[in-house]
Amino acid sequence: MLSSGQRLGGITGVLVAAILWGTTGTAATFAPELSPLAIGAVAMGIGGLLQGLIAAGTLLRQRRLIAAQWHFLVTGALAVAVYPLAFYASMRYAGVTTGTVISIGSAPLLSALIEYRFDGGRLTKQWLCGAVPGIAGMILLCLAQSSGEAEAAGNEHALSGIALGLLAGFTYAFYSWSARRLMQAGVASGAAMGATFGAGGILLMPVLFMTGAPLLASWNTAAVGIYMALIPMFVGYLCYGYGLARIPASMATTITLLEPVIAALLAVLLVGERLPFAGWAGVSLIVVCLGIITAPAKKHLLKDPRLLS
Numbered sequence: 635m636l637s638s639g640q641r642l643g644g645i646t647g648v649l650v651a652a653i654l655w656g657t658t659g660t661a662a663t664f665a666p667e668l669s670p671l672a673i674g675a676v677a678m679g680i681g682g683l684l685q686g687l688i689a690a691g692t693l694l695r696q697r698r699l700i701a702a703q704w705h706f707l708v709t710g711a712l713a714v715a716v717y718p719l720a721f722y723a724s725m726r727y728a729g730v731t732t733g734t735v736i737s738i739g740s741a742p743l744l745s746a747l748i749e750y751r752f753d754g755g756r757l758t759k760q761w762l763c764g765a766v767p768g769i770a771g772m773i774l775l776c777l778a779q780s781s782g783e784a785e786a787a788g789n790e791h792a793l794s795g796i797a798l799g800l801l802a803g804f805t806y807a808f809y810s811w812s813a814r815r816l817m818q819a820g821v822a823s824g825a826a827m828g829a830t831f832g833a834g835g836i837l838l839m840p841v842l843f844m845t846g847a848p849l850l851a852s853w854n855t856a857a858v859g860i861y862m863a864l865i866p867m868f869v870g871y872l873c874y875g876y877g878l879a880r881i882p883a884s885m886a887t888t889i890t891l892l893e894p895v896i897a898a899l900l901a902v903l904l905v906g907e908r909l910p911f912a913g914w915a916g917v918s919l920i921v922v923c924l925g926i927i928t929a930p931a932k933k934h935l936l937k938d939p940r941l942l943s
Contacts, residue, residue, distance in 0.1 A: 641880060641881060643877075643880060644877040644878070644879070644880025645877065645881060647873040647875075647877030648878070648881070648886045648890060650873045651871065652892040652896065653896055654865055654869060654870035655866050656734075656893040656895070656897045657866060657897075658677065659730035659734050659900075660730065660904050661861055661862055662722065662725065662730075664858050665854060665858035665859070667851065667852075668859070669845050670719070670722035670723040670726045671723070671841055671845045672842070673722045673862065674720075674721065674838070675718070675842035675846060676846055676862060677718055677859075677862035677866065677867045678714060678715075678718035679834075679838035679839055679842050680859075680868075681863045681864070681868040682714060682831035682838070682871075683835040685827055685832060685875075686829065686835065687828075689825050689827070689829070692822050692825040693828055693829055693832075699821055700816070703819045706815045707816065707830060707833060709808065709812050710808070710813055710833075711829075711833035711834040711837060712834075712837070713808040713834075714830060714833070715834045717806050719838075720798045720801040721737050721798075724795045724798040724802055725795070727795030728795025729795070730901050731775060731776075731778075731898050731901055732795065732799075733795055733799050734894040734897040735772050735775050735894040736776065736796055736800060736803065737799040738893045739772035739803070740799065741806045742768070742807075743769075744804050746884045749883065764924075764926035765927075767922045768888065768920055770916075771918070771919030771923060772891070772894065772916065772920070773916070775895075775898060775912075776916075777912060778912040778913030806887065809830060813827055813883075816830070823878070823879035826875070827871060827874075827878075831871060846859075891923060892920065895921070
């Protein structure tokens with residue numbers, strides 16, 4: 635059983651990760667020549683390989699334990715490879731704010747369904763009470779921004795962006811669950827994240843080779859690529875892995891609802907997007923959601939006791 639200090643550390647780690655991830659959409663706007671596939675491949679591909687490298691020692695020591703849980707590693711790596719491609723394509727087609735809101739906002743619900751299906755868990759009243767304002771906030775944020783963005787992108791592309799956002803939300807929830815299952819099987823946090831993201835990074839290398847030529851076209855695009863790989867993806871996922879080892883995956887993905895808030899604020903401050911009153915109301919509701927979800931409680935998610943050991 636984790637102490638309140640460990641739980642607080644886990645929450646803090648995920649919050650820092652969400653803040654860093656919230657900068658990716660704005661950063662991507664400074665390199666319009668890069669396709670969504672190139673951005674996703676360089677960000678998660680290089681970032682994933684770096685995570686694998688720094689965890690190499692632990693990976694070697696725990697290779698037999700990881701091999702025994704190969705199914706969680708394979709499914710997690712596949713989800714890691716698909717997630718950034720769907721996520722950045724969603725933002726390109728539906729707009730930065732809408733794509734982020736759909737991708738990240740759908741993850742907590744999908745994560746809860748995954749845990750319900752595979753872990754035999756059920757959500758507490760606290761989670762449900764927090765999820766309601768969180769979902770309402772996402773809807774308000776989406777409505778506040780989608781109209782203008784969808785008009786600019788075209789209705790057909792906007793719908794494709796929403797569908798890709800849902801795919802991103804599912805793969806995000808799924809690799810979080812897979813990595814946590816590795817940790818619950820005794821794999822160290824760094825090794826679980828290093829193996830999952832390192833393998834996912836390898837899967838993304840062919841995509842990077844096919845689409846990444848514009849990264850070398852100018853210092854600006856190279857700087858964006860380096861930033862995306864090192865800060866949000868590498869440092870961000872180190873923080874996320876630290877937190878994921880200490881709190882349930884459904885709680886972690888719910889806390890990352892802060893990401894679209896950061897994305898919306900940066901879009902207003904740096905990109906020049908205008909956030910109407912409904913958008914600010916959505917931001918406020920998401921903050922309320924975070925307060926409810928992260929408040930101290932005896933249990934956030936009731937699980938099969940065999941999975942808690």
